[in-house]
Amino acid sequence: MLKYILRRIAYAIPIALSVSVVCFMLVHIAPGDPIDAIVPPDTPKDVVEQVRKDYGLDKPLPIQYAVWLGHVLQGDLGRSIATRRPVAGDLILAARKTFVLALTAAMFGFAIGIFLGSLAAFFKGTWIDRLAVSFAVGGVSVPHYWLGMVMVIFFSVLMNVFPAMGAGPGDWQWDWQHIQYLILPALTLSCTPIGLLTRTVRGIVSEILNQDFVTTLRGKGLRNRTMMLHVVKNAAPTILAVMGLQLGYLMGGSILVETIFSWPGTGSMLNAAIFRRDIPVIQGATLVLAMFFVMLNLIVDIMQTMIDPRIVRK
Amino acid sequence: MMTPQTLVRARNLNVKFVSRDATVHAVNGVDFDLAEREVLCILGESGSGKSVTLRAIMGLNPRAKTVMSGELKLCGEDVIAASEARMSALRGRQASMIFQEPMTALDPVFTIGRQIAETIVRHEGVSYKAAMARALELLELVQIPSAKRRLEAYPHELSGGLRQRAMIAIALSCRPKLLLADEPTTALDATVQIQILLLLRRLQQELGMGVIFVTHDLGVAGEIADRIAVMYAGRFVEEGPVRDVMRAPLHPYAQGLLGATVHAGLRGKRLTTIPGAPPDLRDLPTRCAFAPRCPMVENACRSAVPELRGPEPGRAARCIHVAQAAQAA
Ligand SMILES: Nc1ncnc2c1ncn2[C@@H]1O[C@H](COP(=O)(O)OP(=O)(O)OP(=O)(O)O)[C@@H](O)[C@H]1O
Ligand SMILES: [Mg+2]
Numbered sequence: 001m002l003k004y005i006l007r008r009i010a011y012a013i014p015i016a017l018s019v020s021v022v023c024f025m026l027v028h029i030a031p032g033d034p035i036d037a038i039v040p041p042d043t044p045k046d047v048v049e050q051v052r053k054d055y056g057l058d059k060p061l062p063i064q065y066a067v068w069l070g071h072v073l074q075g076d077l078g079r080s081i082a083t084r085r086p087v088a089g090d091l092i093l094a095a096r097k098t099f100v101l102a103l104t105a106a107m108f109g110f111a112i113g114i115f116l117g118s119l120a121a122f123f124k125g126t127w128i129d130r131l132a133v134s135f136a137v138g139g140v141s142v143p144h145y146w147l148g149m150v151m152v153i154f155f156s157v158l159m160n161v162f163p164a165m166g167a168g169p170g171d172w173q174w175d176w177q178h179i180q181y182l183i184l185p186a187l188t189l190s191c192t193p194i195g196l197l198t199r200t201v202r203g204i205v206s207e208i209l210n211q212d213f214v215t216t217l218r219g220k221g222l223r224n225r226t227m228m229l230h231v232v233k234n235a236a237p238t239i240l241a242v243m244g245l246q247l248g249y250l251m252g253g254s255i256l257v258e259t260i261f262s263w264p265g266t267g268s269m270l271n272a273a274i275f276r277r278d279i280p281v282i283q284g285a286t287l288v289l290a291m292f293f294v295m296l297n298l299i300v301d302i303m304q305t306m307i308d309p310r311i312v313r314k
Numbered sequence: 315m316m317t318p319q320t321l322v323r324a325r326n327l328n329v330k331f332v333s334r335d336a337t338v339h340a341v342n343g344v345d346f347d348l349a350e351r352e353v354l355c356i357l358g359e360s361g362s363g364k365s366v367t368l369r370a371i372m373g374l375n376p377r378a379k380t381v382m383s384g385e386l387k388l389c390g391e392d393v394i395a396a397s398e399a400r401m402s403a404l405r406g407r408q409a410s411m412i413f414q415e416p417m418t419a420l421d422p423v424f425t426i427g428r429q430i431a432e433t434i435v436r437h438e439g440v441s442y443k444a445a446m447a448r449a450l451e452l453l454e455l456v457q458i459p460s461a462k463r464r465l466e467a468y469p470h471e472l473s474g475g476l477r478q479r480a481m482i483a484i485a486l487s488c489r490p491k492l493l494l495a496d497e498p499t500t501a502l503d504a505t506v507q508i509q510i511l512l513l514l515r516r517l518q519q520e521l522g523m524g525v526i527f528v529t530h531d532l533g534v535a536g537e538i539a540d541r542i543a544v545m546y547a548g549r550f551v552e553e554g555p556v557r558d559v560m561r562a563p564l565h566p567y568a569q570g571l572l573g574a575t576v577h578a579g580l581r582g583k584r585l586t587t588i589p590g591a592p593p594d595l596r597d598l599p600t601r602c603a604f605a606p607r608c609p610m611v612e613n614a615c616r617s618a619v620p621e622l623r624g625p626e627p628g629r630a631a632r633c634i635h636v637a638q639a640a641q642a643a
Contacts, residue, residue: 222436
């Protein structure tokens with residue numbers, strides 16, 4: 001098993017490298033000269049060339065990539081063009097906040113989604129099922145920015161129970177002073193995982209309940225809780241995969257929600273950087289989010305193999 | 315010797331499935347008794363209600379849409395009235411069921427040993443470890459080679475024949491008095507079919523179980539059954555001792571069925587087929603259901619569903635052409 005895990009990690013390395021190439025290239029593929037973001041529009045030509053040299057932007061792309069990757073591996077993501085501060089430090093702070101938000105939204109969304117989905121599957125065709133499914137469709141369809149706005153208007157402006165923006169003073173801590181800031185954005189962000197998990201769990205659980213082996217289990221006279229164990233173990237690999245993907249999307253996809261609630265995470269950071277064409281920040285943030293995705297996939301993969309004996313481990 | 319107890323008693327058993335679009339009348343008035351150690355084979359074409367009858371005995375038809383009426387007793391328990399909790403105490407303990415497809419009938423993500431042991435733990439309250447030891451004995455009982463290793467195997471790691479043996483081991487894990495076998499050999503290769511059949515027959519005799527065996531194969535029925543029931547459109551159209559039914563079937567459908575299958579008694583005769591298709595169970599006619607396909611049909615066949623008639627003790631058929639013996643009235 002350990003050997004299998006090591007092999008999986010080895011497989012992830014080329015993937016991670018390709019991802020880093022894409023992150024690096026993103027900025028160069030985008031239209032416009034990156035240098036325009038650094039120097040004012042009316043700078044004399046020779047000064048522009050000098051700046052280009054200073055930033056290494058005059059070298060061929062493969063060299064630029066190699067230099068960049070070398071620095072990245074040492075934890076150096078360059079300096080922000082806008083703030084002149086090292087990207088890595090800011091990024092870690094932001095990523096921690098995004099992680100708090102995404103993880104909270106995910107846990108809440110997964111719990112509700114799994115609960116609703118199982119309920120719908122066990123009571124398939126009844127009003128409980130229909131209610132859960134409508135809820136799920138609503139969850140995946142409602143636009144985040146609209147829901148976020150409504151949340152702010154209702155809970156912050158009208159009822160004044162939760163703050164409308166920010167993540168509380170200073171560093172993140174799990175106390176009420178900070179958590180009150182987390183509630184609205186996390187609720188908004190959890191809509192998609194609630195909807196998706198409800199749908200997935202309902203589908204997979206009702207499929208399992210229709211399988212022949214469930215009749216065998218009933219035929220053995222097993223108690224309900226033993227039956228549940230069978231259903232859970234059969235459903236787990238699929239549900240884990242969906243949860244892993246969702247957590248990845250929440251990490252990377254919270255840009256809108258972070259912007260609405262001014263949540264100082266990677267989403268806000270990326271959003272600001274894109275408008276300023278702050279290349280090192282864009283590259284760094286994209287890279288960190290993408291690596292997180294690769295890692296999540298790896299973890300899900302290994303967990304699936306541990307649960308389902310039909311996936312061959314060599 | 316004890317006097318044989320009745321394991322299953324069915325009187326005018328009806329099973330229908332009610333859904334919003336239609337009501338399927340799957341079983342329509344079935345009567346029979348099964349004594350201890352007795353082997354009954356149910357024959358009949360696809361959709362005649364054989365599986366539904368077996369599942370009804372176990373209370374395994376989907377609760378929400380199944381409506382049962384008549385009388386149905388399993389080891390003295392009233393199946394139609396019993397709660398799910400009471401039924402689940404009987405299932406796997408007094409009566410067990412094995413299925414056609416050993417691949418899909420086993421949980422793919424649990425080991426064979428575990429799937430046997432959990433039944434024992436459920437009904438006998440022994441420790442998991444003790445149950446595993448019993449599971450090993452059971453795998454040996456059903457003649458699975460290298461049983462110890464197979465205990466840790468997953469269903470997909472076994473061949474079809476071994477899976478069916480494992481399925482039998484699960485079914486027998488609590489020494490049930492009744493075994494319901496729903497075409498247990500149909501999905502297997504011919505040679506494996508015979509092995510499984512011989513195994514079942516040996517186990518039936520050794521453990522003294524009553525068995526209801528559903529099959530399409532007349533040869534199989536002749537091999538293991540004491541009695542045969544021929545099912546058509548949810549009714550037993552003929553029932554009797556295996557030799558009598560095989561040699562001289564009473565009901566035209568049973569005659570057709572015997573003619574449509576290759577077996578030893580038919581050597582030299584022409585194979586016949588039964589023209590037409592069975593009736594739609596959503597809209598069952600109030601006449602003999604076989605009438606449209608029957609070569610002997612007359613007007614009287616279309617006026618009512620024929621009663622069971624017994625020309626001699628122990629035999630019965632639902633056909634107006636069958637003579638009714640005076641003493642069986
Ligand atoms: N759960 C159910 N809901 C609705 N209809 C059902 C259900 N189970 C069985 N039926 C219907 O009941 C009828 C009898 O089915 P059954 O499975 O008993 O046939 P069978 O005699 O076992 O056939 P086969 O030889 O193909 O196994 C069929 O028309 C089938 O469609
Ligand atoms: Mg069947």
